[in-house]
Each structure stands twice: as C-alpha cells, then as structure tokens.
Amino acid sequence: MSDAAGSGKIFSATPETTEDKALREWWAAQALGSLDNLETAARQIITLCTTLLGSLLAVLALAEDPLPAYLAARAVRLAGGAGVLLLLGGLAAALVVVWPRRYAAAPDLPAQQRQAFTAMRQFKARALTASLALFGLGLAALALVLLLALRLAA
C-alpha cells in the first residue's frame, strides 16, 4: 500500500464473506426493528407501572377508615408519596414512547427518511430510558414502603 491516500493506487474491493453478509443483514434488521422493540418495552413498562401503582396504593390503604397505624410514620408517607409520583412519571414517559407523533419525510428522499427514522428512534429511546429510570426508582420506593410497613406493623 502506498503511503498516502489519493496517490493513484487502485484498491481491489473483494466480495463480502458469507458471515459478513449475514451479520450486515442481521444488523440492518435489528436497526429497522428497533422502533417495535422500543414500543414493546414501553408497553411492558406501562403494564408494570400500573400494576405496581395498584400495589402501592393497596399498601397505603388510603381509603380505609381508620388508616393503618404504619401510615402515621413520616418515612412511610414520604416513600409512598415519592413512589406514587415516580411510578406515575414512569407511566407518563412510557406513554410518550407509544404515543403517535407526526414525522415528515418525502417518499422519494431516502436521506430524509433515514433522518426522520433516526430522530424517531432517538426520541423514543430517550423517553424509554427516562421511563425505566423512573420505574426503577418507583420500584425502590415501593420496596421501601413495604419494608417499613412490615417493620412497623410487627
């Protein structure tokens, strides 16, 4: 090989190996399927957030009269409130992932379509990351409420 590019040397381009071709096609399929994967994950988070919110509200038992004794503890009220807010935030962020938005791309301009696709994927990925973080924190808050409730009820 010569020392500098553009020196006039012609490089021979060889065919792809079967493995390279298979890998390229697999990655292309993954890239195109990523939107579906993101939305599937968001729907899973929506289900989980809804279920955990139900569990958290059941533990907090706000409709009961009189209120459970452990609700007198400030830590339980704080962790419970934080858990509800975090899970609702996670639910909202997951809904943003699956909520339809308008993206414009000319049908005869692949570069513009690619740009719109990338924007769509980045937006959904960011919303899903936020949703996952909020869901994780909400889950931790729920665990804390459960532990505190068990400890105070004993």
Added chain:
Amino acid sequence: MKPEQRLVDVQCSECGRVWQVDLAQVGRDAQLIYRGEESAKVRVECPVCHKYRIVEVPQRWLS
C-alpha cells in the same frame, strides 16, 4: 491528513468499475467492519452493480 487525501480509488471485483471512496464518510456511506493495528476493512457499495464490497486500507488513513 487533509480531507482531499482521504479519497481512495477502489475497483469492484464484480463489474470492474473504479470509483473513489471518501474515507471521511466511514460511519456514514461506508461502514468500518474491522480495524486492526496496521489495516482496516471498510464495506462499500459499488455505484454500478450496487453490490457490497470489502476494501482494505491502512488503518492510519481513517480518522
């Protein structure tokens, strides 16, 4: 390395067409598939037969 020095002439083994590949486009129009200590393999698409080809260039030519 100046941008104009990143152009390399590549010949397709299928149709024989010679065209220029801009190594600055690696990661966009061309895909890097292997980067060794001495050389790098880049996947490019022939503009005539539209088949994907692999071209090996010195690693230091890539940014």
